[in-house]
Amino acid sequence: MVKMRVLLSGYYGKGNGGDEALLATLLQMLPPDVTPVVLSGNPEETHRRYGVESYNRMELLQVITTLRSCDAFIWGGGSLMQDTTSAISPFYYGGLMAIAQVMGLKTVAWGQGIGPLLRPQTRWLAKRNFAGCSQVSVRDRNSAALLSEWGIPHILAPDPVWALESKPVPELAELPQPRIAVTLRNHPQLTETRLANLIDALVDLQQATQAFILLLPFQKSEDLGISEKIQSQLKDVSKIICAEDPQILKGAFRGVDMVIGMRLHSLIMAASEGCRCFALSYDPKVNRLMEDLEIPGWDVKDLPDDVNIISKAWIDFYQNGEFLSSEKIQSLMDGAFLHRELLQEALK
Known part of the structure; x- marks a missing residue:
């Protein structure tokens, strides 16, 4: 055949x-x-x-x-x-x-x-x-x-990536816990001043929680420079992980307590692995996800000018924020497989 x-x-x-x-x-x-x-x-x-x-x-x-x-x-x-x-x-x-x-x-x-x-x-x-x-x-x-x-x-149906199978990341076993993941990207709305405020707030968040910071560039050309700037302020308590295999990238969120993410699929991957999400939106597609999953956050253009407001919101979310229930995650994963059923129907 x-x-x-x-x-x-x-x-x-x-x-x-x-x-x-x-x-x-x-x-x-x-x-x-x-x-x-x-x-x-x-x-x-x-x-x-x-x-x-x-x-x-x-x-x-x-x-x-x-x-x-x-x-x-x-x-x-x-x-x-x-x-x-x-x-x-x-x-x-x-x-x-x-x-x-x-x-x-x-x-x-x-x-x-x-x-x-x-x-x-x-x-x-x-x-x-x-x-x-x-x-x-x-x-x-x-x-x-x-x-x-x-x-x-x-x-x-939910974004297909909810159904992507993740792979474990062996190097994570050697890193301290608890962990907070950060996925920021280069964008005109993320000005030097806003980025500096976010980095200062991250330093405050790390000191308050004693969490290890995972920096996950989703696109090296857009994200790596920002990750390196953040790491320069968090030298001994952070690590940059550049994973090109998307299944390994998704696996990097296993065991992470909280993610601060700009990229849509960083939030989807993190949520599907049971991680609490705080969004920084630069695009309507991120706002749609925030509404659907009731994810807290700010539009990047509306980011508070006061570093203390940012860090306080993050610390409060780290201490009191709710995880998506396992039932909700399973429901979203099951729903994503509707995209597979459509392919089976279309390609008969």
Whole structure:
């Protein structure tokens, strides 16, 4: 029996732990009789890590040739159709989806977070793309509401990464407990002054709790410099762990008492491993998660100017904040597997 070839498109091979986690989860959920082919920013690394056929996402002629060799095309999770961080991005992903649909491939939008879509052109393109898909799954209520407004059938389920299998991190066994994890990223809203205030508050938090600080860069190019700045103020009580395997990255949150996170998937991974989360939001997708899980935090642009207010909020949350119940975590993990059921239905 000839296996169905399926082309997977997302923000893969760019060193972003969240997007790599989505790819790992998608590969984990694909039916066994499917041959995945991945478009990547680093096809050699993607092939090495996952053992899959992979091609350069920016070599258009090769992408078209690869599309012709495939039976189906999948948008593989995340906020691909949004125009706030990039005006070009939705035209890249939307263009690929349109080409696949014109070619007659079966097309699937999987684990999507739609928007913000501020421009009429990108909104029109997104509506057209989603309407042409044979199956659509989204990860948040706002995206589901938009599709309902457009009259497009879909399923709503928790982010697929809730279902990603984690792996243990051997080096954690040697580190002191309790532990607090920190995942900050470079962003225009995180000014030098705000970062300095956060670092001072982290120093206060560490002294008050005597916790060991795990610094987890999710994307080295955006996060490592910030982690190094933090570590310079917490020299003997912190460690930077750069894990490129998303399953190991998720495993780094095992046994962590609290996470302070900007990145969406740092909060999802931490919560799924039973960790209390405090969010610093730079994007509506983080705010949506905060609302859904009742996660405390601030928008980065609204961060208090007083270091004492920040540190007091963190110390209070460390001492009194509630964990997600095991029943809630299991419910979210079970719900995430609806994305797998959609794939099984779509790729029959």
